[in-house]
Amino acid sequence: MTGLLDAPWFYWAVGVAIGFPVLLILLTELQNALRRRGSVLTRPVYLLRAYILPLGALLLLLVQAIQVNGEATPVRIVATVFGFVVLVLLLSGLNATLFQGAPEGTWRKRVPSIFLDVARFALIAVGVALIFAYIWGANVGGLFTALGISSIVLGLALQNSVGQIISGLLLLFEQPFRLGDWVDTATARGRVVEVNWRATHIETVAGLQITPNSVLAGQSFTNLSRPEGAHVITVQTVFALNDPPDDVCELLTRVAATLPQLRPGVQPSTLPLGGTEYATTIPLRSPADDAAARSTFLRWIWYAARRAALHLDEADDDFATEERLTASLRIVAPALRLGPGEESELVAHARLTRYAAEETLQFAGEVPRRMSFIVNGNVKLFVAGDDGEVVPVRTLSRGDFIGQTALTREAVSASARAVDEVTVVQVDREHVEELVARKPLLLQDIGRTIEDRRRSARRALAAVRD
Template structure:
């Protein structure tokens, strides 16, 4: 009797399930713990295997091998169908992890569009579904395909717009004119591509809104990819200056201002073109080359802001659209309130307090003031100094740069402080630091001749400048030493 029981198939499978299932679950559980400790992506398909596939397989074997239910039984077919669903799920997850999740940015896997992955998964699911219907439910696939053909015709007519979007998306997928992260212009709409789906392209606009463009509309219309074929893009801006301003001088000032704007490339360098003579001004077109369109508005804003300060410093005129009558000939005088302000600043310097006030008033004719915007470079390292700079308003940062481009701050100065003190030695002395405006800045410039006159009239002022020069030299040397450490 015992030999008869042992020889029964159900008896063997019973012990296989009693012993094998717990041992397999124990091994898989230990494997999952190890993968979690190592933070391996492979833990996801192994967890699916442990939680879904193996328990479902055990139930299927229990029904078929132990209880010996017929394979045609509804319960058995349902369990087998669920088992195949879990197996397909585990296999797709494993393929995704092995091929795409750990792909390097420069590899071909990282370049595969999400829409193509969705299509591939859908195709594999269709194949798996066909196998389950054929092997488990004994379905005649030929008859099913015939029925699906008729049904597809009806569905296609009802969903022709949606299907058109899908096939347009497939065409975009293979042509690949846009990718995630690209900036595109469609009509009057500009946005960054967030995702390319079956039905549409999702754009994030400048206002952080989500703009959805159907694939069919995108396929029928013309659009510009602002990020292709390379990230290089030229941003243009037009500005007008007075007929009294020589065009070559205006173009040189605009080009210099563009070069000094952060984010504008030096290669290719900015260009400036004279584009026409208008009723009130000469029109100029400026081209700024940038490598990130997402920063174009910020860069253009900074450049346009700097134009105003550059125009003020170089006495250029941005005319109003009105008729102006010019009567004054020569250099425009400094406004009376500005004269009083400059005289007050000079008299506030202790070493100049003993100088004849009439002399200080006369110096106003040889003094210039200049304005700078936040972030502008007032003096570049190794640039020739125009004279002694006195801060009337604002703050500046002094810094040095080594040959590799690394910078080190030296000192921060504010209203009433000096910089460019080396100008007291030689008329063509070069600056050993760069000076950057930390906020809107106005400076008073004493040219070298005026400065030499003040030094002769005030030995105390000369001594003060000498001490200041020595202390600044030590600060610069300390900053340079920290750069080379």
């Protein structure tokens, strides 16, 4: 018995016999706990339990307990497999601890995958070299020397291409923009759709612009998408010198505030630049809305300036002539219950004007100051649902009217938006009151219209809720 206890292999055999199952149980419990938590360390612990622990125990038994020579082929094979599994564990553990669990916005999260691939390749190369050098006794120094000389030769031959690749890698690492961001460079303005080692692909209105990363890395450019929610455009306009600046600023700001591309919760602003120039700053949801917002704004202020008797681009408006107004009143005469010749009496109190397509003629909840009678075009009535969606009520056309609650001084229940260019005859409240005083049937018509449109709005909302 004393000879057995003194044997050098005895304690190694007992240690492996006791330690292996104990460690196996502990690692199994740890793996199950990590799996339940969804931890990124589950795979490294699995590799440790399923491969490294058994191979390590086998290696100890062969070398220490059975005392097989370390240079024997079976020992070298087991040691080689053990070394490869340790290398895989090292790669998996570093990836899990450093990069998979990295918080958003940190440098670890921004590291491009190509950097990780290069680091993995270098680690594998060093690991394999160490395995062959220490386990099999191979001379790997000559191989590394040859690879180093070859790398220098290839680098000199391909310095331009390699320079672009390095610039691309640095650009990827810094990440001044992401896919989908809008950038403004010296050569292109558009949305980033692809970034590779060599070039950045920018989608512009003229097509796909391919910009080498070395060019981007060597010049300044603007990321229009960062910071988020801070993108604005500035539109400059010119009005006549005699137009009151306050009236012009109020008009431009009011029109900009109704743009569909406007960023919610933020208001536009207008500043006079001196002389006849004005600058309107419009906050937008995205740089993708730039062209549409600018086009819509310029189109709408063309109509709004003429309605406000202001002179955009110092131009006069000769649309509302007396002949055209008289002809328009004949079209809307049935809605006003005007008899033959009575429209001429209303010429002095009516106004002919136009609205652009998609422009809003009235907003739900406002109290109209006049009634508008449609001469040409179509107007869509709509209400806002519980979650803000647009619920159509009906479409008005030639001969219909809006602003019917001007007489009762109540808020309208539905908004009105032009489907196409709309021409209307507007009559102020006091002159409509004079008409209904002489024509009681007109008052009844207006009252029925008010109730009918309220019922239509309620039915439309109820249909959406159901």
